[in-house]
Amino acid sequence: MKKSTITAGLMALALGTAAQAEDVLRIATEGAYPPFNNVTADGELVGFDVEIAKALCAEMKRECEIVAQDWDGIIPGLVNDKYDAIVASMSITEERQQAIDFTDPYYSNYLSVVAASDTEITQDTLKDASIGAQRSTIGSQWAEDTYGSRADIRLYDTNPAAFSDLKAGRVDTVVVDFLPGAAWVGENDGFGFVGDRIDIEDKIGIGIRKGEADLAAALNAALAAIRANGTYEAISVEYFGVDIF
Amino acid sequence: MYQEFKYLISDSVCAGLSPLSGDLFGKACPRFIDGFLVTIELLVLACGIGFFLAIGLTLARMSGRRPLAWPATALVYVFRGTPLLVQLWIIYFGFGSLGEDILGPILWSFFKNPWLVGLLVLTLNTSAYVSEIFRGGLANVDRGQLEAALSIGMPWLRAMRRIMLPQAIRIAWPAYGNELVLMMKGSALISTITVLDLMGQTRTVFARNFDLTTYLYAAILYLVLAGLITAFVNTIERRMQLSAGR
Amino acid sequence: METLHTLLGPLSFGQGGWGDDLLKGAFLTLQLALCAMTAGLVLGLLLAGAKLSSSRLLRWPASGYTLFVRGVPEFLILLIVFFGSDRLLNWTATSLGLEAGYEVPKFLAAVIGLSLIFAAYACEIFRGAYLAVPTGQIEAGAAIGLTRRQVFLRIRFPQLWRFAIPGLGNLWMVVLKDTSLAAVIALNELLRIAKLGGETEIRPLLFFTAAGVIYLIMTSVSDIGRASLEARARRGVAEV
Numbered sequence: 001m002k003k004s005t006i007t008a009g010l011m012a013l014a015l016g017t018a019a020q021a022e023d024v025l026r027i028a029t030e031g032a033y034p035p036f037n038n039v040t041a042d043g044e045l046v047g048f049d050v051e052i053a054k055a056l057c058a059e060m061k062r063e064c065e066i067v068a069q070d071w072d073g074i075i076p077g078l079v080n081d082k083y084d085a086i087v088a089s090m091s092i093t094e095e096r097q098q099a100i101d102f103t104d105p106y107y108s109n110y111l112s113v114v115a116a117s118d119t120e121i122t123q124d125t126l127k128d129a130s131i132g133a134q135r136s137t138i139g140s141q142w143a144e145d146t147y148g149s150r151a152d153i154r155l156y157d158t159n160p161a162a163f164s165d166l167k168a169g170r171v172d173t174v175v176v177d178f179l180p181g182a183a184w185v186g187e188n189d190g191f192g193f194v195g196d197r198i199d200i201e202d203k204i205g206i207g208i209r210k211g212e213a214d215l216a217a218a219l220n221a222a223l224a225a226i227r228a229n230g231t232y233e234a235i236s237v238e239y240f241g242v243d244i245f
Numbered sequence: 246m247y248q249e250f251k252y253l254i255s256d257s258v259c260a261g262l263s264p265l266s267g268d269l270f271g272k273a274c275p276r277f278i279d280g281f282l283v284t285i286e287l288l289v290l291a292c293g294i295g296f297f298l299a300i301g302l303t304l305a306r307m308s309g310r311r312p313l314a315w316p317a318t319a320l321v322y323v324f325r326g327t328p329l330l331v332q333l334w335i336i337y338f339g340f341g342s343l344g345e346d347i348l349g350p351i352l353w354s355f356f357k358n359p360w361l362v363g364l365l366v367l368t369l370n371t372s373a374y375v376s377e378i379f380r381g382g383l384a385n386v387d388r389g390q391l392e393a394a395l396s397i398g399m400p401w402l403r404a405m406r407r408i409m410l411p412q413a414i415r416i417a418w419p420a421y422g423n424e425l426v427l428m429m430k431g432s433a434l435i436s437t438i439t440v441l442d443l444m445g446q447t448r449t450v451f452a453r454n455f456d457l458t459t460y461l462y463a464a465i466l467y468l469v470l471a472g473l474i475t476a477f478v479n480t481i482e483r484r485m486q487l488s489a490g491r
Numbered sequence: 492m493e494t495l496h497t498l499l500g501p502l503s504f505g506q507g508g509w510g511d512d513l514l515k516g517a518f519l520t521l522q523l524a525l526c527a528m529t530a531g532l533v534l535g536l537l538l539a540g541a542k543l544s545s546s547r548l549l550r551w552p553a554s555g556y557t558l559f560v561r562g563v564p565e566f567l568i569l570l571i572v573f574f575g576s577d578r579l580l581n582w583t584a585t586s587l588g589l590e591a592g593y594e595v596p597k598f599l600a601a602v603i604g605l606s607l608i609f610a611a612y613a614c615e616i617f618r619g620a621y622l623a624v625p626t627g628q629i630e631a632g633a634a635i636g637l638t639r640r641q642v643f644l645r646i647r648f649p650q651l652w653r654f655a656i657p658g659l660g661n662l663w664m665v666v667l668k669d670t671s672l673a674a675v676i677a678l679n680e681l682l683r684i685a686k687l688g689g690e691t692e693i694r695p696l697l698f699f700t701a702a703g704v705i706y707l708i709m710t711s712v713s714d715i716g717r718a719s720l721e722a723r724a725r726r727g728v729a730e731v
Contacts (some may be wrong), residue, residue, distance in 0.1 A: 070677040074573070075455055080577040082594045099455055132439075136452030144449075150252060154359070154439035155449060157675075160690055161338075165439075168344045170357050205373050326710040327703045329670035331682060335703055338689070339696035426562065433564035437675060451570075451679060457578070460571045464563045471562030 019207055024063045026083035027053050031068030032158050035183050035239055036089045039068060051235045052106060052226075053087040059222035059231075072136060072157070075099055078207055084215065086207035089177065091138040101210050103219045105203030107236075107244045110178040111126035112196040114166065115186060121172060123195040125153055132162040138202055139175040166191070179240060253380075255279050270462050273450045280446030281466050287360075288429055289443065291367035298368065299375035304405060306380065317376075324373035325424075329431050332370060337362045337438040363435035363442075371428045379423060382417030383409055415485050422478030426471050433467075443467065501692045502701055508646060509688040509698070513719055516684035517705050523601055523670045523680060528604035528663055534665045535613025542618055553614070560611035571634060572604035573597075585672055601673040605666065620654035656724040660717035664710055671706070 027050050029037040039048040045066050057064035069077050071088075078086055078100055091109060092102045115121055121129045127147045133140035135155040143153050154171050156162040163184055165171045176184075178197045185191050208215050226232045227245065236243045255278030263271055270277070303316035324332065337359060343352040355361055386409050394404035414421070436445030447463040506509040541553035560568065576595040595603075624647050632642040674683035682703050689698035 072452065073677070076574055076577065077594075080581050080594060082577075095453055135449065140449075141453065149446075150279070155441075155445070156439060157437070158690075162694075164338075164342065164690070164693075167477060168342055168355075170359075194304075317675070319670060322701075325709065326707045326714075328668040328706060330671045330674070331703045331706060334682070334686070335696070335699040339699045342693075342695045430562075430564040430566075433566040434672075436566075446565060447567070448570075451574075457571065457575055460567060462576075463567055464559070466570075467564055467567065468559065468562045 020088040024065050025057060025060075025085065027057075027064055027066045027085045028069040028074055028077060028083040029053070029066060029086070029088040030071050032071070033089060033180060036180065037052055037087075040063055042190065048235065048239045049087045049089055052232070053085075055226050055231050055235065056087075056219060056222045059074050062220055072240075073135070075207070077177055078209060081209070084208065084212075085219070088207075089204050091202045092205040092206050093138065093141070097209070099210075100207045100215060101212065102205035103216055104223055106223055106232075107204045109138070109202040109204050110199055111142055111175060112178040112197045113173050113175055113203070114163075114181050114191060115173040115194050116166075116169075117190055117192040119172065119194065120239075123198075126173065126194070129172035130154060131141050131176040132156060132165055134159045134177070137177075138200070139166055139177060142198075143175050163188075163194070170236040172210050179244070247265065251282050252279070255282060266420065273446075273459070273462075276446040276450055277443065277466060280443035281470075283360075283441060284406040284429075284432055284443040284470070287364055287367060287440075288432055290364055290390065291371055291432070292425055292428060295368045295371035295375060298372035299379060302372055303379045303383070303410075304402070306376070306440075307383070307405070308401075320369070321373040321376050323375060325488055329366070329370050330434050330437065333366050333434055333438055334361070336366055344433050359435075359439045363438060363440045367432060367435070370431070371424065372425050374427075375421060378420045379410070379413055380419045381420070382413030382415075385416050386412045394438065405474060418478070418482050418485065422482075423474065425474050429467070429470055431475060499697070501688065501694055501697065509684070509692070512684050512688065513681065513698075513701060513705065516679060516681035516702075517709070519598075519678075520667070520670050520680040521680075521709070523598065523605070523678075524663070524667045526602045527605035527609060527670070528666050530602060531609030531613050531662075531666070532659075533695060534606060534610035536617055538610055538614035539617035539621065542614060543621060557611040558612055560608055565605075565608050566672055566675065568608055569601070569604040569672050569676060572607065573600045576600050576603060579652045597673075597676060597678045601676065601678050603672070605669060605673075608669070609662060609666055611660070612665070616655050616662065617651065617657035619658065620651050623654040624650050657721055660713075660720060663717070664713055667709060667713060668706065 021172065029045060029047075031039045032046055033047070033205055035047055037045065037049040042048055042207070045068060050066060053064065053066055066087075067083060069083070069088075074086055074088060074090075075096065075108075077083060086100075089109070090096070090102075092105065096102075113123060113126065115129075130152040131143050132154045133143055133156070135157060137159075140153065140155055143151065147153065154162070154165070156165070159180065161177060162171070162176070163175045165175045167188065173194060174181075181193065207217055208219070223232075232245065233243045236245070252275075257276050258278050259271075259274035262274060302317045302321060305313040306321070308314055337356075340348070341356045341362070348356060356363075390408055390412075391404055394408050395401065399407075432442065433444035435442055436448060439445070441449070443463060444464055447459060451457075451459045500508070501515070502508065502510050538553050538557065541549040542557075544550060580595055628640055628646055632646050637645065670680055671682040673680050674686060677683065679687075685698040685702035686695075689695035692698070
């Protein structure tokens with residue numbers, strides 16, 4: 001994690017860089033959302049999103065460059081043409097669709113509520129508990145929309161920060177996407193899910209700038225192709241043991 | 246009860262503003278005003294407690310007794326020498342990560358609450374700066390007065406409290422007013438420890454609409470607050486001049 | 492010794508340790524502060540000139556600007572610059588008929604944001620210093636037949652620094668501390684490295700305290716430098 005972010009910081013010292021040549025497809029991911037996208041100690045971006053992005057590029061026979069971008073600035077960066085696509089487990093929402101376009105979905109997402117295993121909180125009493133979530137995620141927006149802006153919702157810059165407060169006991173629950181939630185629960189004894197996963201009919205898509213119909217068509221065709229030839233399923237099984245499409 | 250009262254205020258304010266406000270502000274209005282009230286609440290408490298703490302710190306530093314002077318000097322030095330954001334993160338994320346097992350139930354009930362941690366750090370921070378301001382004020386008060394008071398048998402503490410400090414505060418008042426505005430600006434940082442003050446609410450609104458005017462609305466509210474603080478400081482200053490002239 | 496190692500191990504230098512990374516972060520912090528201070532001084536001088544000018548067209552915008560910056564949180568201004576600069580740059584590019592796709596690097600955005608803030612404070616310091624030159628000296632200059640320009644260049648300007656140095660020394664300390672805000676826009680300065688290290692090693696208290704100590708060292712050294720600069724500025728001036 002650290003080496004890459006430091007190099008990225010130093011590289012940012014260079015003055016404004018213009019858009020790269022047309023043939024390289026620049027893809028942004030967050031790099032702080034295991035197991036979908038994170039950075040290894042060697043500074044390499046890995047995870048389900050990254051593998052899917054690479055598979056799509058191979059299918060389209062285009063050279064790709066994958067960069068890490070903090071979540072808060074990931075949509076503004078796309079709009080400002082810092083990169084051409086976001087493959088970062090981003091939910092397709094109406095609000096986001098006002099700013100950017102999405103491809104067809106590449107997997108289905110569910111929400112989950114994580115808490116200490118011995119908690120008495122249920123999904124019905126969640127409104128009285130403190131709810132942690134990463135700022136500007138589908139989880140925090142679901143909590144705000146369900147319980148209102150005046151519930152005890154604590155917003156963090158990253159998911160690990162929210163989980164760290166959950167572990168310390170400073171927040172009662174964390175609302176997080178189901179699969180990363182399951183990964184964290186698997187690594188931390190004494191924590192589990194509150195109730196079943198929550199289906200909010202959430203589909204994850206690739207974000208692209210508005211009006212880029214050619215790119216959308218190319219990505220959708222590539223997605224259909226890796227679905228059909230088994231590449232997608234192989235990646236999904238490698239990470240989750242099941243096909244999460 | 247109190248919480249509901251605050252909500253009632255912001256709902257009425259927003260209802261009152263609704264014919265005037267645009268689409269974006271209208272939708273986010275209760276959030277802005279909720280946050281605005283949290284900011285005011287924290288500022289009033291932090292600056293109120295900080296004022297008296299600063300007097301205590303100043304007296305301790307000037308008392309000439311090492312067990313009192315050294316800790317006070319160290320506290321002022323550390324809080325003035327490091328960024329507020331670092332102080333907030335050391336205490337919230339740093340000490341907070343120790344958890345209930347190490348901190349014990351009483352301390353933990355405090356560290357558990359981001360609002361209280363924010364209040365603590367803001368209070369300590371402002372008292373360090375204000376103590377330095379008061380010390381500067383004291384340096385400009387004629388020391389002969391203190392010596393005169395001591396020579397007629399007045400205890401040192403009372404001489405400081407009744408004679409030296411009131412004059413020092415009057416001299417330092419404009420600088421103190423500046424510090425209040427700086428504190429208001431610094432308070433925006435508590436949004437990084439999950440407190441939904443005006444800045445926290447603003448960032449939450451921006452995270453959903455990516456509309457830069459969100460920040461401009463917040464800027465206007467902060468400017469209103471700066472105006473209120475300046476008006477307060479000026480009123481007190483006029484009163485002090487009046488009573489000094491009598 | 493062993494307990495000391497487990498206690499401070501993550502801060503060691505080299506492979507697996509964060510000591511070198513923290514120092515790199517501190518170096519970036521210093522760079523950021525120096526750039527922001529330099530740009531802020533230049534801007535502040537221009538602003539002070541505008542505020543002292545006889546033209547309302549210059550005076551009013553400058554006053555409005557300093558009022559705005561001094562009443563709005565630094566954090567908010569930094570976010571506005573961070574998110575707004577890219578948009579402004581690309582909007583300008585497209586209106587000029589160029590292709591969009593430019594980005595303002597985070598370091599530059601942070602320098603712009605911080606220097607816009609400090610310019611407002613530097614402006615007030617310069618203005619105060621300008622007005623602090625005794626009017627007797629100005630009148631004396633005029634009496635011996637110096638032009639207004641000469642009065643400015645020979646009498647006011649050389650003394651500006653003398654009167655401004657205590658305020659500017661203070662401002663430098665504020666700049667140094669406020670660079671930490673850049674951590675929130677994900678620039679890898681000292682505090683952000685400490686945050687990354689603390690999250691990776693799950694030792695936030697250790698890492699944030701280490702960052703705090705480094706800031707304290709930087710401000711302490713600056714304080715010594717400031718004191719000697721102030722002493723120099725007072726050289727040859729009779730104490731009143």
